[in-house]
Amino acid sequence: MGVITVDEKEPGEIIPVAFDFSALVDVIDSVIISISVRTGIDVNVSTMLFGTSIITDAVITQLIRNGLDTNVYKIKADIFSGSKKYSLALHLPVNDVV
Numbered sequence: 001m002g003v004i005t006v007d008e009k010e011p012g013e014i015i016p017v018a019f020d021f022s023a024l025v026d027v028i029d030s031v032i033i034s035i036s037v038r039t040g041i042d043v044n045v046s047t048m049l050f051g052t053s054i055i056t057d058a059v060i061t062q063l064i065r066n067g068l069d070t071n072v073y074k075i076k077a078d079i080f081s082g083s084k085k086y087s088l089a090l091h092l093p094v095n096d097v098v
Contacts, residue, residue, distance in 0.1 A: 003089045020058065029079075041068075
């Protein structure tokens, strides 16, 4: 599983994050998106996942909202394609620049 760090977001923004599995599969049957706090504390971390993830060919897109200033979150996509399972993760820092 690879982990990448993406550009930071502000707490009030709603942004899309994408997971590209095209090097691994042609088609995605299903996906499970999870989010956890990597650095900091946030008891409402699960509310950051906004709406349903979208599967387009071999790319997963998920909207992310909220988050607490100075926290870093780990967002993980587990996909299933036939009998195979693959995972990708990213780290998302949240910073209030105001």
